[in-house]
Amino acid sequence: xxxxxQLDSHVxxxxxxxxxxxxxxxxxxxxxxxxxxxxxxxxxxLLLKYTSAATLVKGINGFEAEFKKSETSFHLTKPSAHxxxxxxxxxxxxxxxxxxxxxxxxxxxKVLA
Amino acid sequence: xxxxxxxxxxxxxKTGQSMTLQCAQDMNxxxxxxxxxxxxxxxxxxxxxxxxxxxxxxxxxxGYNVSRLNKREFSLRLESAAPSQTSVYFCxxxxxxxxxxxxxxxxxxxxx
Numbered sequence: 127x128x129x130x131x132q133l134d135s136h137v138x139x140x141x142x143x144x145x146x147x148x149x150x151x152x153x154x155x156x157x158x159x160x161x162x163x164x165x166x167x168x169x170x171x172l173l174l175k176y177t178s179a180a181t182l183v184k185g186i187n188g189f190e191a192e193f194k195k196s197e198t199s200f201h202l203t204k205p206s207a208h209x210x211x212x213x214x215x216x217x218x219x220x221x222x223x224x225x226x227x228x229x230x231x232x233x234x235x236k237v238l239a
Numbered sequence: 240x241x242x243x244x245x246x247x248x249x250x251x252x253k254t255g256q257s258m259t260l261q262c263a264q265d266m267n268x269x270x271x272x273x274x275x276x277x278x279x280x281x282x283x284x285x286x287x288x289x290x291x292x293x294x295x296x297x298x299x300x301x302g303y304n305v306s307r308l309n310k311r312e313f314s315l316r317l318e319s320a321a322p323s324q325t326s327v328y329f330c331x332x333x334x335x336x337x338x339x340x341x342x343x344x345x346x347x348x349x350x351x
Contacts, residue, residue, distance in 0.1 A: 135279070158338050169243075169329065170282075170342040177338050216281060225270045225289055225333055226297075227340060229281035 128153045130219045132230035140238045145204040147233045149217035152198060159200045160218040160227075161191055170216065176200060187211070212237045241265055243343035245330050251349045252320045260315040260346050262330030270333035271313040272297075272340065273305060275326040282329060288313055320350045 133148040151157060161173040174185025181193040187210075191202045200217060217230040243264045252258055264271065269290045274282040274297075284297030286305040294305050302324060304316045317324060327347050331340040 160339060162342075167345075169344040170331075172339050172341075175337070175339055220338075225272075225287065226284065227272075227282075229283070231279055231281045 128157070128219050128221060128228045130217050130228055130230040132215075132217050132233050134233050135231065136234050136236065138236040138238060139207045141209055142206050145202070145207045145211065145235065147202040147215050147217075147235065149200045149202065149230060150198055151200060151217070151219045153219055153221060155221040158220045159191075159193060160220075161185065161189070161200075161202050162216045162218060163213045164216065164232075165213045173202070173215075207235075207237045209237050209239065211235060243330055243332055243341050245328075245343035245346050247346060248344065249347050251351065252317075253351055254321060256320050257316065257318050258320065259317075260328055260330075260348075261312070262314065262343060263312045264330075264332040264341070265311065266332060266334070266341065267310070268332035268334060268341075269310070270335075271307065272331040272333070273303075273313070273315045274329045274331065275299065275324075276329060276345075277326050285315065285328075320348075322350045324348065325350045 129152045131150045159176040162170040174183045176183045176193045184190045189204050214232045214234045218227045246261045272287040273285040276282045283299050288294045288307040291310045306314045330343040
């Protein structure tokens with residue numbers, strides 16, 4: 127069975143400071159992992175994905191995530207937050223070769239001026 | 240190239256009314272999905288279609304039906320709407336080579 131846990135429902139950071147959004151996963155098979163961002167009243171946009179290539183994955187808008195198998199984690203980071211990063215972020219797991227996504231419950235990121 | 244489109248964007252229904260949510264994709268993807276998003280619960284899969292001509296239940300299928308009309312279109316029907324179906328509904332399609340799903344802009348449904 128697969129599951130994903132986003133450890134923080136809300137995160138607040140000041141503009142220009144680092145962002146860390148935490149995600150742990152559980153999967154019986156080799157997982158594919160994704161981070162999506164959802165701005166208010168919008169659809170979901172893919173930020174980055176891990177599909178068993180490099181463990182450090184770079185995405186759009188300066189975000190990156192590191193796949194750590196020993197810790198079953200896939201945390202999302204950004205060195206310097208921007209006001210436009212304020213949104214909800216979803217960590218997603220799927221088994222390689224399957225079509226189904228399992229979503230985390232989301233982390234709402236607030237960026238303070 | 241519009242990606243995934245959904246209609247309508249907003250809808251208000253009375254309890255017991257029926258409606259169909261429409262979804263279309265122009266990326267030639269085989270697999271399509273319907274999700275609902277509720278506060279604090281992430282997205283939950285209602286139904287999916289792995290390929291044209293097939294549909295399967297997801298995590299929360301009760302009260303819904305789907306039709307995969309052709310490769311492009313996948314519709315979601317509420318036969319008798321209930322207040323518990325108040326939600327935001329997202330359609331998605333799956334890019335096999337990249338392994339990621341692409342999402343539509345959503346339909347915000349309120350059932351009174």
